[in-house]
Amino acid sequence: MNFIPNLKTVSQNPQRLAAGHRLCPGCGIGVIVKQILTVTDQPIITVNATGCLEICTSAYPQTSWQIPWIHSLFQNSAAVASGIDAALKALERKGKLKQKPKIVVFAGDGGTYDIGLQALSGLAERNHEVVYVCLDNEGYMNTGYQRSSASPLGAATTTTPAGKKIPGKQTNRKNITAILAAHNIPYVAQASPHNHADLMLKAHKAFKAKGVAFLNVFSPCPTNWKSAPALGMEVAKAAVETNFWPLFEVENGKYRLDYEPKERKPIDEFLKGQKRFKHLFKPENAELKNRLQAEVDTRFAEIKQLSQM
Amino acid sequence: MQKILNGNEAVALALKQINPDVFAAYPITPSTHIPEVFSSYVANGEVDTEFVPVESEHSAMSACIGAAASGVRAVTATASQGLAYMHEVLWNASGMRLPILLANANRALSAPLSIHGDHSDSMSQRDTGWIQLYADSPQEAYDLTLQAYLIGENAKVRLPVMVCFDGFETSHLSTNVEVLEDKVAKDFVGEVKTLNPLLDLENPVTYGSYTNPDWFFEMRRSQHEGMQNAQKIISEVGKSFGKISGRDYAEPIETLEIEDAESVIVIVGASSGSATEAVVKLRSKGKKVGMLRVRSFRPFPFEAVANALKKAKRVAVCDKTMPAGGVGGPLFAEVSAALLANNLNPKVVNFIYGIGQRQFSPTHAEEIFAKLEEKDCERINFVNLRE
Numbered sequence: 001m002n003f004i005p006n007l008k009t010v011s012q013n014p015q016r017l018a019a020g021h022r023l024c025p026g027c028g029i030g031v032i033v034k035q036i037l038t039v040t041d042q043p044i045i046t047v048n049a050t051g052c053l054e055i056c057t058s059a060y061p062q063t064s065w066q067i068p069w070i071h072s073l074f075q076n077s078a079a080v081a082s083g084i085d086a087a088l089k090a091l092e093r094k095g096k097l098k099q100k101p102k103i104v105v106f107a108g109d110g111g112t113y114d115i116g117l118q119a120l121s122g123l124a125e126r127n128h129e130v131v132y133v134c135l136d137n138e139g140y141m142n143t144g145y146q147r148s149s150a151s152p153l154g155a156a157t158t159t160t161p162a163g164k165k166i167p168g169k170q171t172n173r174k175n176i177t178a179i180l181a182a183h184n185i186p187y188v189a190q191a192s193p194h195n196h197a198d199l200m201l202k203a204h205k206a207f208k209a210k211g212v213a214f215l216n217v218f219s220p221c222p223t224n225w226k227s228a229p230a231l232g233m234e235v236a237k238a239a240v241e242t243n244f245w246p247l248f249e250v251e252n253g254k255y256r257l258d259y260e261p262k263e264r265k266p267i268d269e270f271l272k273g274q275k276r277f278k279h280l281f282k283p284e285n286a287e288l289k290n291r292l293q294a295e296v297d298t299r300f301a302e303i304k305q306l307s308q309m
Numbered sequence: 310m311q312k313i314l315n316g317n318e319a320v321a322l323a324l325k326q327i328n329p330d331v332f333a334a335y336p337i338t339p340s341t342h343i344p345e346v347f348s349s350y351v352a353n354g355e356v357d358t359e360f361v362p363v364e365s366e367h368s369a370m371s372a373c374i375g376a377a378a379s380g381v382r383a384v385t386a387t388a389s390q391g392l393a394y395m396h397e398v399l400w401n402a403s404g405m406r407l408p409i410l411l412a413n414a415n416r417a418l419s420a421p422l423s424i425h426g427d428h429s430d431s432m433s434q435r436d437t438g439w440i441q442l443y444a445d446s447p448q449e450a451y452d453l454t455l456q457a458y459l460i461g462e463n464a465k466v467r468l469p470v471m472v473c474f475d476g477f478e479t480s481h482l483s484t485n486v487e488v489l490e491d492k493v494a495k496d497f498v499g500e501v502k503t504l505n506p507l508l509d510l511e512n513p514v515t516y517g518s519y520t521n522p523d524w525f526f527e528m529r530r531s532q533h534e535g536m537q538n539a540q541k542i543i544s545e546v547g548k549s550f551g552k553i554s555g556r557d558y559a560e561p562i563e564t565l566e567i568e569d570a571e572s573v574i575v576i577v578g579a580s581s582g583s584a585t586e587a588v589v590k591l592r593s594k595g596k597k598v599g600m601l602r603v604r605s606f607r608p609f610p611f612e613a614v615a616n617a618l619k620k621a622k623r624v625a626v627c628d629k630t631m632p633a634g635g636v637g638g639p640l641f642a643e644v645s646a647a648l649l650a651n652n653l654n655p656k657v658v659n660f661i662y663g664i665g666q667r668q669f670s671p672t673h674a675e676e677i678f679a680k681l682e683e684k685d686c687e688r689i690n691f692v693n694l695r696e
Contacts, residue, residue, distance in 0.1 A: 043510045047375070060524050063515040068507040071517035072374050072401050079368035083331060083375025083383065084507065086359040090330035090381060091508075093357050101510060119371065122364030 010038045010200065014066070016046070021064040022056040026229030028219035028236065029053050029135050031193045033106060036133060036203040036215070042102050043067070045084055049077040049107035049116060052142045053135065068101075075115035077105045078123035078132060085128040102131065102207055109136045109150035112216075113176045124183035127211040131203075134176065134214070137221040145224035145276075149174040152244075153292045154280050162279035167288060172295050180214040181250040187213040189249035193220075194236040198247055198258060205251070218245045226275030235273055242270040243300040248307065255306035264300075267293045314486045316479035317342035319447040320386070320412045320472070323454035325350050326494035329410070330381035330501075333361040333372035335391060338424045339476040340414035343386035366391035370398035370409070377407035377469075378516050380506025382458060384409070388476055389416035392430045396437070402469045403438030403532065405516055406504075408461030409469040411439070412454060414480040415578070415629075417665045425666030426476035428577065428629040432606075432639045434471070438532055440539050441607040443577045444474040445563075447486050449604075452556055455494055459546045462502040465538040473606075475579040475629075477666060482579075489554060497553055540608050561610035563602040564617050566592055570599025572681050573618060575644050576627040577603050580662065580669045584627075587674035598678050609643050615651035623656045623681045624648070627692075629663040637689055656681070662692035669693065 016037040023030045029052060037044060048054045048071040057064035058071060072080045081103050091097040107116055112134040123130060139157055140146040147157040152173050156162035160169040181188045187209040191199040199217065206213030218239055220232040227235050239245035240259065244267060247259040267289070271277035280289040314322065321343050324332070332351075334344040350356045363369045369385045376383035387395065392413055402409050413431050417423040431441060440460060444450040450472060457470040474480060489497070505514045520528065540561065547558025563581075565588055567573060574584045581602040591598045601617050603610070618624055626645070628638020636642055637659035645657050660677050663669045673692050680686055 045379075045507050055519050058515055058518040060518040060520045063518060065515050066513060068510065068513045069515050070375070070378050070507060071519075072371060072405075073397060076367060076371035076374075076398065079363060079371035080375035080378075082361055082363070082368070083333060083372030083377075084379050085375075086331040086333070086361045086372065087376040087379035087381040087383075087508070090357055090359040093359070094330075099510060101508075118364060119368050122368055125364070126361070 013038050013041045016044060016065070016067045017057065018064045018066055022059070023052065024223045024229070026220065026222035026232035027052070028137065028193050028221070028232060032135060032199070032217050032219055035193060035196050035199050037104070039200045039203045040102065040207050042207070043099060045101045045103050047077045047081045047084065047103065047105045049105070049111035050074040051108040051111055053106055055142060074111055076119050077107050077111060078116060078119040081105045081130045081132070082123050082126065082128050085130055103129065105130060105132045107132070107134060108141070109134060109138060110140045110148045113149045113174050121183065124180060124185050124212050124214070127185060129211060131206045131213045131215065134216045135219045136216055137219040138173070139224065141221045141224050150176070153295060154277065154288050156276045156279060167279050167285045175299065177216045184253060185212040185214065186210055187249070187251055190216045190245065190247055192218040192236045192240050192245055192247060194233040195240070195247065195259070202249060224276070227273045231273060235270070238265070238270040241265045242267050242296065244270050244296050246300050246303050248303050255303065255309065257304055257307040260304070267296055310488055310490065311485050312488050313483055314447055315481050315483045316447040316450045316474050317414065317481070318346055319451035319486050320454050321346035322488060323451045323494070324384060325356055326489070326491055327382065327455065327458065327498050328356050328495070329358055329384045331361060331372065331376035331383040332358050332385070333363050333369045333376070333383065334385050334387070335363050335366045335369050337366070337388050337391040339416055339426070339480045340386045340388040340412065342480070343412055366394040367398055370395040370402060373409045374398065374402050374405065374407060377402070377409050378405065378507050380501070380503040380508045382501045384411070386412040388414040389418055389430045392434060393418060396434065399434055399437040399439060401517070404528070406467040406532065406535065407469060408458060408467060410454070410457045410461070411469065411471045413471055413473045414476045415473055416476040423665040426478055427664050427666060429631065431471060431473045432630045435607055435639060438468065438536065439607060440468050440470040440536070442470065442472050442605055443603070444472065444479060445579050445581050445602060447479060447482060447484055450474040450479060451486055451488065452550065452554065452558065455498060456546045456550050456558065458498060458501070460539060460542050463542045464502070464504065466535050466542050467504060468535050468539060473578070478579040487554070493553055497550065536608050540610060543605055560613065561603070561605035562613050562617060563604060565600040567599035567601060567617055569597055570621060571597040572623040572625070572678050573599045573601055573621045574625045574627060574674060574677060575601045575603065575640065577606060577640055578629065580627070580629065583669050583671045584674045586671035587678065590671065591675065591678060596678070603640065611643070611647035611650060614644060615647045615653060618648060618655065619651070619653055621655045625658055625660050625677045625681045627660045627662055627677070631661060631664060632659070632689060658686050659689045660692050661689065667693055
């Protein structure tokens, strides 16, 4: 791979998402989408699941999209993308395809981990030539932060509030990246927008993959995490420095850990700036916080071990 | 050229002649045979179609949306739970004005589980904004499949089309089907007519945008107009199909002995065969009876129906789905409203028949005509049912 993401070079590529969208200040989504769509000069068709990105970029009669874009429903973006891929294949067979665009799906963690998992699994098993990007902000943010299966242990959400008896979400987040890796698809990766070089290199690899590529990208949500909008990228960085969000990839079945902090920071460093975790710092919730720390360390050790195989 | 085909095989053959670009399907009885037969066309290189073996009906219709929005012809086949599972996606397809084709082998909905035929699946999708055409035989299933894209893709319509035919009674009935030569069928169907496809990369379009109360209503109204326009387009396409096949579909209804009929059975689908036999038998005895079969349920041909019934004294509207707390079954409600709107006031009675494919023979149709003449006949009656 001789691609080095060079901002000067990629900035020459067409801007696919126009400025002037309605995403919140400090939101990771716009940054992630722009970073991913900028790495290629190939034409792109975008499929968008229902969610923040869709709502904030498509309010009729305006659109922020400078490329062909379709939103159908919440859980079916992988299936819609399958249909587009099938259309391209049929037209190619008939010799009627002038230029083959890449297909990119953007869906949130709700549309990926929860309601869209079946369609995504189908897409992966059939190995359509599609880049599927999960914008993981750990919950249903467009509707005010209900818990999803990507919400971490202990998080206070509107459906797992930090109550007197039950202090936030009681179960661990789902390991969706491992689930996709288990489909043995060409390319699976986890990334974070604070490390744009890493994210853009992974996007580049995803575009080159012969079949499905899955990118799970950590997307800060200051609005619902109740963190400072100006520090969105700092929170993302803390997620990586604490090993909460490991940067790794699985290329043709081979795991590779792309970044390991010299000294793993305690999980408090990630939790502290976000009011959704405020209750975890109370003495009575110390054990819950310890459980979260243990879970983070276990998952990281697992990836490290897999990448040494 | 005649071939012995069942309804599923007839639809599959029509699809082969259409050579659509994308066929996305999930197996379900009694329509499974369609993707099976079509897969053999794909495997043997007889079509250019990309077959997408999706993991659910929800994804089948979603894949059709992706393909149709790209600007190609997309099709699926399903029945019963499969159609119900597609429900929200059906709204989405019609809302985005995508002329997708869906072949539905009508089957009952669970619970209790029944794999057998009735109209509860497609009738419960009648408000999804899809054109619904109901065939009475493998022949009509074949003919309507060939006409579907020409109706849906018309610039004045731009709506998806559902071709419905009775599970087992048509899907599995092997009979003589008059089929067109491949070239004649292909020339009739022609090339896909696209409008704002995603694949027009030079002119990017935004599909499925978010709307606020200031625009949503106008879009629904425009969809309604497409459905209204479909009445005329269905007739035009049906007429031109008649020219190449000798089977004219210019009328959205089919009638039998209706001109001077005092008692008329109004029905949809394959059971019109039993009603036909009853009419022929009773006519030979001098009874003034007739039959009206509705082929296009959406759009509902209210003027044609009222016009055909203007001399009738008694109308037996036969529904193959339960009223579910309504004034009667869906056909009963439509026919009653069509009569009322045209200031016609015959006696109108609802007969529920064939639920879960309960037998509906010519004798049962005769019983309907007899019951219709009873003075204190209930509004809703059940045919061939244990008390």
